[in-house]
Amino acid sequence: MSKLFEPISLGPLALPNRIVIAPMCQYSAEEGSATDWHLIHLGSLALSGAGLLIIEATAVTEDGRITPTDLGLYSDANESALGRVLKAVRKYSSIPVAMQISHAGRKASSQAPWDGGKQITPEAPGGWQAWGPSALPHALGEIPPAELSLAEMARIRDGFAETARRAARIGLDGLELHGAHGYLLHSFLSPLSNNRTDAYGGSRENRMRFPLECFEVVRAAFPADKPVWMRISAVDWVEGGLAIEDSIALSMELEARGAAAIHVSAGGVSYKQSIPLGPGYQVPLATAIRKAVGIPVMAVGLITEAEQAEAIVRDGEADMVALGRAILYDPHWPWRAAAKLGAQVDAPKQYWRSPPREVKDLFRGASFGQR
Numbered sequence: 053m054s055k056l057f058e059p060i061s062l063g064p065l066a067l068p069n070r071i072v073i074a075p076m077c078q079y080s081a082e083e084g085s086a087t088d089w090h091l092i093h094l095g096s097l098a099l100s101g102a103g104l105l106i107i108e109a110t111a112v113t114e115d116g117r118i119t120p121t122d123l124g125l126y127s128d129a130n131e132s133a134l135g136r137v138l139k140a141v142r143k144y145s146s147i148p149v150a151m152q153i154s155h156a157g158r159k160a161s162s163q164a165p166w167d168g169g170k171q172i173t174p175e176a177p178g179g180w181q182a183w184g185p186s187a188l189p190h191a192l193g194e195i196p197p198a199e200l201s202l203a204e205m206a207r208i209r210d211g212f213a214e215t216a217r218r219a220a221r222i223g224l225d226g227l228e229l230h231g232a233h234g235y236l237l238h239s240f241l242s243p244l245s246n247n248r249t250d251a252y253g254g255s256r257e258n259r260m261r262f263p264l265e266c267f268e269v270v271r272a273a274f275p276a277d278k279p280v281w282m283r284i285s286a287v288d289w290v291e292g293g294l295a296i297e298d299s300i301a302l303s304m305e306l307e308a309r310g311a312a313a314i315h316v317s318a319g320g321v322s323y324k325q326s327i328p329l330g331p332g333y334q335v336p337l338a339t340a341i342r343k344a345v346g347i348p349v350m351a352v353g354l355i356t357e358a359e360q361a362e363a364i365v366r367d368g369e370a371d372m373v374a375l376g377r378a379i380l381y382d383p384h385w386p387w388r389a390a391a392k393l394g395a396q397v398d399a400p401k402q403y404w405r406s407p408p409r410e411v412k413d414l415f416r417g418a419s420f421g422q423r
Contacts, residue, residue, distance in 0.1 A: 055366040056358070056373070057395035060103070062348060063279035063312035065148055065226055067103035068398060070365050071386050072315075074352055074374040075106040075152035075228065075283075077122065079164040084111060084124025085133035091140055098145035100379060101386035101397030103372075107134075107151040109230050112211035116155035116236070119164045120178045125153070125215045135222035142223075144400060150226035152283065153215050153270070155208055157236030158184035158197035158245070171195065183208075184239055185246040185253065185262070191323045205252070205262060208236070212266045216273035216280075226312070227274055229267055231302075232285040233320030237263040241302065242285075242321045244293045260302055264309065271310050279312030281347075286337035287318050289325040296337060300344045307345045314341055315350040315374065332360060338370040350374050358389035390414055 057069045080089040097105055111117040111124040124130045138149060156162075160182040161172045171194045172179035183204060184197035200208070212229070219227055231237040239245040240262045246253050252262050263282075271280045286299040303314045316338040319325045327333070334353035342349040351370035355361055361373045379385045390397045391411040399406075404418040 054362060054390075054393035054395040056362045056393060057390060057397070060348060060371060062104075062226060062281065064277050065279050065312070067148060069101075069103040069386070069395075070372040071102040071104075071361070071389070072350055072372050072374040073097050073100065073102045073105045073379055074376040075108045075230075076376050076380065077108045077118065079119050079121045079166075081121050081123040084114065084117065084122065084126060084130045086123060086130075086137045087133070090123070090134075091137045094137060094141055094149075095144070096383050097379065098141045098147045098149070099400055099403070100147075100383050101390065101399060102147065102375075102379070104226075105147050105149050106228055106374075107149065107224075109152045109154040109235070110134075110215070112153055112155055112215040113208060115160060115180050115183065116157075116208065116211065118156040118159055118235075119162050120172075121164055122156075125151070125218050126211060131218045131222060138222055138224070146398065148225040150228055150279075151219055151224050152228040152230050153212060153219070154230035155211070155236035156182070157234070157239045158182050158188070158190050159234055160197075183236070185236075185248055188245055188247065190234060190245075190321075199248075202250075209262075209266055209269055213269040213273040216270045220273070220275050220278070224278075226279045226281070227270060228315060229263075229270060229280070229282040231263050231282045232315075232317045234285075234322070235320075237266060237282075238285050238321055241298070242288055242294050244288060244290060244322050256298055256301060260305060263302070264305055267306060267311065268309055281311045281313040281315060282306055283315035283317055285318050285320055286316050286334070286341065288321050289319045289327050290322045293322065296340050299337070300341055303341045303345050307347050311347060313348045313350060313372075314345060315352065316341055316370075317352050330354065331356065332364065335364055335369050339368075342368070342370060348372055352376065358392045361389065362393055387414065 182197040338351035348371035352374035
């Protein structure tokens with residue numbers, strides 16, 4: 053029996069297997085609203101056979117978008133557009149669908165990657181004022197973000213709560229707060245980007261305060277019978293930045309506040325980072341956190357092969373594996389993994405005839421006749 057294809061639960065949410073589709077920005081929204089691209093993109097991934105689909109980083113305020121074409125859930129128009137996409141996906145797929153909610157912080161007001169990804173200055177067309185815990189730029193030559201006042205922090209915190217309520221209204225199954233990759237919550241956590249001298253800066257406890265407050269308001273605003281968790285950058289890959297001990301402490305605090313899981317990534321807060329890239333390079337970070345908490349831990353980062361993913365969960369390195377680019381390249385990755393590992397997946401009946409004869413039992417419940 054494949055461990056990768058064993059069921060698992062995130063709090064009350066039952067998942068058919070341990071393969072997660074990681075949130076991946078598409079930079080294809082219009083004023084924050086989902087478009088037909090999202091219908092095509094998410095519709096394709098919803099037929100993958102994965103256990104959970106997490107919608108891309110979705111801004112909780114208009115100024116919390118990374119780019120002008122980021123997805124958002126801060127207005128009635130956003131809510132209506134994403135609700136339409138989710139309704140269409142649900143018509144043909146039973147995959148649980150969660151969403152990552154985010155504020156871009158000092159990485160806001162940027163070009164889409166295929167346009168260069170550089171900062172758009174506040175006075176330039178399409179640009180706006182970026183915010184951060186401190187007035188420290190992300191990269192050399194960039195205009196620093198404005199340091200958040202307590203009033204602005206309250207506005208953003210309220211934005212997280214309101215987005216959670218909107219997510220509940222359109223029927224999302226779970227929420228992941230984006231506390232990784234240099235965006236706002238991560239930038240509060242990291243001493244590389246937070247040099248505040250008030251209750252939100254300095255000590256580890258103080259630097260965790262705002263991310264934990266945002267988690268608490270989301271947990272309170274989202275239905276109690278649906279899970280909420282956080283994606284974190286476990287280390288900054290820069291001397292003097294976040295260390296694994298910091299992220300273990302954060303994970304324990306999140307668990308105490310009702311987090312259903314921890315999604316472990318790394319890096320993104322500094323251009324000085326030196327990342328030791330290689331297959332599964334972030335898995336040891338997930339393993340360290342898994343040893344300290346009693347909730348499921350997701351590993352992510354250059355997990356590309358079925359046997360690799362199976363070993364990660366079989367050997368207890370993580371409870372789940374999240375796929376990004378690998379599943380964009382091969383949207384039926386879980387089908388191929390199940391075929392290799394002797395497991396079964398759910399697939400739409402319109403596709404039941406597709407597997408080769410040697411894996412004819414690949415799809416759960418498949419049965420058909422022929423005239």
